[in-house]
Amino acid sequence: MEMSDPETIRFFKSLYWEYQISDENISTIIELGECNGITRKNLLGRVLKSRRWYEIKKILSPELLKEALSDDVLNTLFPKSLSQKYYYVREVLYH
Numbered sequence: 001m002e003m004s005d006p007e008t009i010r011f012f013k014s015l016y017w018e019y020q021i022s023d024e025n026i027s028t029i030i031e032l033g034e035c036n037g038i039t040r041k042n043l044l045g046r047v048l049k050s051r052r053w054y055e056i057k058k059i060l061s062p063e064l065l066k067e068a069l070s071d072d073v074l075n076t077l078f079p080k081s082l083s084q085k086y087y088y089v090r091e092v093l094y095h
Contacts (some may be wrong), residue, residue, distance in 0.1 A: 007073055011059050016048040030064070044068040045076045069093070 004027060016038070023068045028035040029043055047056055048068055060068060067073065069090040077083035 041073055044073045
């Protein structure tokens, strides 16, 4: 799925329901890694914390999925049981 797809932008914007964030800012975060203090690491962490696996697989590109399952993102998850779940997913997918 293309990152500029309206469904994809809506998906990512819904993660930040408490902020007014534009479609352009979402695209910038995804493409460049940061915009207005929101980082791609934070965005991917929110994806893992708040969405079901089938949604995550549908929306994230293979590159973003691999980044989402990186130590850098997984170490930010709480509770730790959630990060352990995704460490297992990473093990199954990439080893």
